[in-house]
Amino acid sequence: MNTTLSVGIFALFFGFTGAVLMAEEKPEAILAAAKKSSENQPWRVEAHIVAEKIDMNISGIINGKDFDLTIDSDDHVRRQIVIGDKGWLTEDDGKTWKSWDANDRRFYYLVHTPIADTGQKIPPFEKVGIDKEGEDSLLHIRFKAPEKINYEGDRPNWWILLKNGEPESIRHYHGPAGFEGNPVIAKVDYTPVAEPNPVIPPPGNPHVQPTEDSSKALLMAAMKKMEEGVWEVNGTATREKPVRIHGLLSGEDFDLTMQSEDRSVMRQIAIKDKAWANPTGGKTWKRAQASDRLIYSLAHTPILSPPWEPDFKKVSDEQHAGATWLHIRAKTYRNGHPEVVTAPAFFSYKSQYWLALDGQGQPLYIARYEGVISSLSFNKTNATVSSTVTRCEFEYKPAKDKTIAPPEGAEPGRKH
Incomplete structure (x- = not known):
């Protein structure tokens, strides 16, 4: 501060x-x-x-x-x-x-x-x-x-x-x-x-x-709804330095762009078992491994992977452009002790979700996520496993009239 x-x-x-x-x-x-x-x-x-x-x-x-x-x-x-x-x-x-x-x-x-x-x-x-x-x-x-x-x-x-x-x-x-x-x-x-x-x-x-808290059930219902359709995502992921991630998600398909502080850009598209990468942000694309999903995992995990935390608690109801968002927070840390992550002094390390609600108070989708996400990597040389923790802040909304398609000149992708 x-x-x-x-x-x-x-x-x-x-x-x-x-x-x-x-x-x-x-x-x-x-x-x-x-x-x-x-x-x-x-x-x-x-x-x-x-x-x-x-x-x-x-x-x-x-x-x-x-x-x-x-x-x-x-x-x-x-x-x-x-x-x-x-x-x-x-x-x-x-x-x-x-x-x-x-x-x-x-x-x-x-x-x-x-x-x-x-x-x-x-x-x-x-x-x-x-x-x-x-x-x-x-x-x-x-x-x-x-x-x-x-x-x-x-x-x-x-x-x-x-x-x-x-x-x-x-x-x-x-x-x-x-x-x-x-x-x-x-x-x-x-x-x-x-x-x-x-x-x-x-x-x-x-x-x-307080009355019985239904926060976890509402979260799971919102995740279920986001299993289908196309969703826009926009936010930041921070390890040592922050990177901005934005684009489209649809189940296991994605079209995501990652931009670092030095303005270097990487865009990836994956549709079923086909994938393409653009490491410069220009017009040149190359075929990529569909299993290369680092960017996708960061943006995808908060909305489609059931949280391991056993309990959530309502924080507040918020108004955003006329819509009601339910803010909920986990009662336990998602990935160990918070000191493993570098973050602003006032960042909450407990997973937090903001759920967009309809007029009857039922969840429409996850509108925002803040928390930490861990990933494991295996070193074949010395047979060791290491854990990397990333602090994430993402916002989501339905992608109206948008599809995930191959780069220009590649074979057509499927419609969503």
Whole structure:
């Protein structure tokens, strides 16, 4: 993360002094008004927190300074309730509770700080646009910084519900936060709670408990649908250096182009048992081995290979150009300890999928994947097997009116 930007972001998150608000139509003034109206309302929260050695979900209810939160971090799940100066904790799914320090608010601050009205001045923001969630209109605003955006959430983003053009409340936050003195990236969703006093002593509010998660079943259904048809893929695969991969996939057939940082280009086409390669990006093609599938394996594995992870958890529902994407995340690491991969400090190593849903909440296809993929290679000389791990970020969508065909001059390919 850019150091200069980090300092500015931390100052933003924990308060500014000296900046003067201008006209009310300024996005920073809209944010201030939304924080003031949101801070003491009861909210159901769903949050994903990630950093170099932190990867956890937080869910539950906050109501002013009271809270009932479940923290799922790796294989450790705990639930914490605080009401006034009394606190309780359970680490065995509510079977037993013990008194806990009510001043332990580390997890509460992660989800409450984005809506907290500190009374301090807010620096300049920019309006990104209006997002639709059902019939609601949400104004997306983003911290104004000269540095380019390196990854989602590298600077503060808020989504503010508008009613009759006026800010009503904060509904989403995605950006930097602080946890135990360390920088993290927080993604927090807020849903209004109708109950006037939803935080109650143990065993707690039964409505806080999550329902049975069907994320894995939805993922498998999306993969099943992607076994047929032609799909566009576009994204990056990173080992020591990133390469961009884009093109078409259709079952075991593919037409993919790989472009490295030095702008060198490799394009491969495979149809059944025939394959061609263009190592320069020009017009010259040569026959290739259909078994040469390195590029294909990277782009294909996330959507058509059932994940080995036994369990997934819903992170949030997101709106993308009017469509709903369900964001789910594996509860375990896909390929061993995360330190085997070089990645940005705020990259989550647990496999993550975004599923495009229809109007009934059923999966249409996998729209996005982030995670790590491992491949094995065998050295015949010394009879050793080595594992290579690649960090992948891909987006997928149906390829309308497109087919995978041989290069010009080769025999015709099959239609899809």
